[in-house]
Amino acid sequence: MTGQLPFPRHAARTQRFTLGAPRDISLAPDGTRVVFLRSPSGTDRSHCLQVLDPGSGKEFTAADPRALLAGAEEELPPEERARRERTREGSGGIVGYAVDAAVELAAFTLSGRLFVSELRAGTTRELPATGPVVDPRPSPDGRHIAYVAGGALRVIAADGAPADGANAPAPQDRPLAEPDAPHVTWGLAEFIAAEEMSRYRGFWWSPESDRLLAARVDDSPVARWWIADPAHPDREPARVAYPAAGTANAEVTLALFGLDGSRTDVIWDTARYPYLARVHWSAAGPPLLLVQTRDQRAQRYLAVDTATGATTLVHEDEDPVWVEPYPGVPAWTPDGRLVRIADEGGVRKLFAGDRPLTGAPLHVRAVLDIGEEDILFSASGPETHDIGVYRAWFRGSGDQGGWQRVGGRPSPTVTSAVRSGGLAVLTQASLEWPGTRTEVVRPGPDGEAEVVAVLGSYAETPGLTPRPRLVRAGEREIPCAVLLPAGYTEGDGPLPVLMDPYGGPHGQRVVAARNAHLTSQWFADQGFAVVVADGRGTPGRSPGWEKAVSRRLGPVALEDQVAALHALAESFPLDLSRVAIRGWSFGGYLAALAALRRPDVFHAAVVGAPVTDLRLYDTHYQERYLGHPEEEPAVYALNSLVTDEGLSGAAEPHRPMLIVHGLADDNVVVAHSLRLSSALLAAGRPHEVLPLSGVTHMASQEQVAENLLLLQADFLKRSLGLA
Structure with missing residues (x-):
């Protein structure tokens, strides 16, 4: 019946035909679970947490927001509303989640409350966290959940266990970093980072799960603006910190916090490089920072000494016009080489260390995954409308220095991917079909991909067919x-x-x-x-x-x-x-x-x-x-x-x-x-x-x-x- 609606209403009701399609996909390293979000229909804005077993093709719902909230309307805290506005998120229910390294535990919020899902069993429970909760993230080992509440970075045991044994009066929920001045927050991305740098988070777990790297944001220097609602003159205007061109930005610094209560401040030249554009922390090397000058004509890749907080220069980019941060970088290869995207000779290339792995006609857009021998990335081909997923080798026996397109469907397409444990999930759009197709594939050595399973979509089909x-x-x-x-x-x-x-x-x-x-x-x-x-x-x-x-x-x-x-x-x-x-x-x-x-x-x-x-x-x-x-x-x-x-x-x-x-x-x-x-x-x-x-x-x-x-x-x- 909905398909007979006039296009303007149909497009609005389906959020431009995106509702009901799989999104926000995670793939377990053992290849036994694909976790994703999807709403129950093409007109339902409330997303559920889903799990698919690629081997059997069986799928189940791990978390249904309506059941968890007992049918109550969701109430968003101001920090979550702001986060959704920065990410242009117009849906409801579970709109984001984070997982541990094994993709066995997922954490998410509903109405500022903290929930965790055991993804093998498909069970979900609420943790008694101090709310309202924003951006919860499990430690890699799945034993703790870090989150932000009231501008403080907090941590709670993932099993809700008491801090000091069974007789303790409260569960293990404690602050690691609390605001030390007005207008200070820990663990949140400031407006500029989220709106313009695509950095939506403000804390990062260590690979060993014993420490966190957290951003301290002081936006007291930022000018205050007022957003009023003239239709409701009885309501007080919202006061927002807005850094207009030429005015002061928020001051952003970093510190390392141990679960044992230790703190180590991270040091770099924040006066010269005030923008914190990227942070990466993996088992392949020390934490990596990408920091920029205010005029954005220079940026530095810095490695953090976790013992002292000192930083050392790994690489520097300069450009007479501007430099740019890209998704997925910087990062380390398993053998310790810096992965970055940079412009050289009029071409946007992928680098491992000082070695370019790609060249014309590819225009590299983002790094998607780093394997033992290759890097998965997205790029435009010779035609800019054709956006594919590729792999490039930084070591190994064959095809060294070359690249190869991944996926079994003929181009042109617009494709994105996640990869882990020998499998990949490709999400592809094309002029040949409506919406997107999301398939679990096993990439072969020749670039072909064997389809292992398909993620079902409930997205509605538009009543008109574009002919561009x-x-x-x-x-x-x-x-x-x-x-x-x-x-x-x-x-x-x-x-x-x-x-x-x-x-x-x-x-x-x-x-x-x-x-x-x-x-x-x-x-x-x-x-x-x-x-x-x-x-x-x-x-x-x-x-x-x-x-x-x-x-x-x-x-x-x-x-x-x-x-x-x-x-x-x-x-x-x-x-x-x-x-x-x-x-x-x-x-x-x-x-x-x-x-x-x-x-x-x-x-x-x-x-x-x-x-x-x-x-x-x-x-x-x-x-x-x-x-x-x-x-x-x-x-x-x-x-x-x-x-x-x-x-x-x-x-x-x-x-x-x-x-x-x-x-x-x-x-x-x-x-x-x-x-x-x-x-x-x-x-x-x-x-x-x-x-x-x-x-x-x-x-x-x-x-x-x-x-x-x-x-x-x-x-x-x-x-x-x-x-």
Whole structure:
């Protein structure tokens, strides 16, 4: 029945058809258990903890949140709400878990309460932890659970046993590190780390399970902002620490804590390298840190002496534009070589020690697993829309120095993987089928993969089938997807155009995955030729492509949207007299920029949650691309929409603009849209503003997500004069 719903409602109810699909997969090293999360249906937002036996194909539920909460509604502590906003998590139930080294014990939270699951038996119980609990993680040996509560890093026995024998009055739950000043927390990632560095955690167990490395965050230097809910004037505004460009960041340091109560502070040059981007601790070597300078033109890989806390330099990267942290690195190979991803000779490569393991045409994206002889990683191939899983050898007899694609399905695909114990779990999307397929495979020496088991999916099938044409446009060969209405024939004449980009850093839209193009196809079926263009600044192609936006973030992105549009008009039925653009976040910024500075090309814009005054966005992101605003004010003025210089670039005639923003957004605060509206009003430029009460940057509420699509389509048709 749900499959008959109109697409906007169907997409909203299924969270863009992701509910019911396996996610967050762990694989036991003995190959007998695959652990994952999945909701019971394609419209249920509450995820359960599942276990699959690859040998028998049998699957069971280890933890059902509804049963554990006895049907009560989940209540999230503020720290958990913030964590979910940073990870863009819109679901409920068990949305994350952590396991021990053997993948026999899992820990997770519900309503700030701590639960552990015995994954062999499939039993779950609550531990009497001090709450509300955030980010629980078992020790590698499975005997303890570390977690954060009230800004303190705490540890509790995994079996709930008393501290001093059976007659002790309380279970073994005690703090290892407690806040020593206002605005200090232990064991949590600060805003910048979670929002911009993809570091979502703040503590790490030792391989021997006897110590923890924990981050101390002092955000007292950070400016305080207020996020109010104008729809509820009786409610006190939320006070948040927001490090806007050019202002102070939180101070982040590290310390080692022993379960015996010992403490050793970790020392590095935090004045020169204030950003803690990555931490890695494995049995293959001492703890590894990746720290960056504030201007992000240099980063150091440091090894920690666990006896003294001193750090030694292992490697240093420098770049005249910027350096970048990548998923899965740094790490050690079993024989003690540093694994890293770095740019060399115009190519993003995988390194073991000083030796590059890959080269062109691969563009390495992330390290997924490090084995005894090889490294599993993801990379773009010769075509940026084809994202595969590969293995490269750092030692061993055959294929030394080469790489090999893993997986049995023909490319192009978008593939991710986890690997352990001779097995791998591949999750693959393609233009050939809806959603994703998740298979447990046994990789062979030739790159082929024998399918051992399949993880079932309850994700619903969309009622429409995207038909993107993936092409390269213009002299710069900009990757594009072009989507025409279902049933369109050449005799129907040219179509009004909707540019549908993200168009900026860390946001690739042109990929070989059917569901990635669903919304664009729906807009096409409303009577548009939809164009998605990944111009310079977007990931997956080359370091030079990504870094071409330095100091000219907006102008370069806009240039490539215009170039792609005009190049595609030579081979597709595009009516260049009726061109609109829509986008969210960076895409919203780009849409506003297009309507203001190129009204000769664009005739209407939907501007969603845009960054308009670039001085109001955060330090790590904005200073990477534009520098420090006090040192390069002209750069900020050029790229912003609401400065005198920014608006002076606006050209005639005025173009219709719909500005949409969530009032509860703590990432791109609503001040951006309000300042844009005020500037447009002062300049006499007509526009519409749609405020979304109680909505954050995700806009994941079902009714909001559904009606946003409908309202955008109505605005675009009105603005372009369509029936």
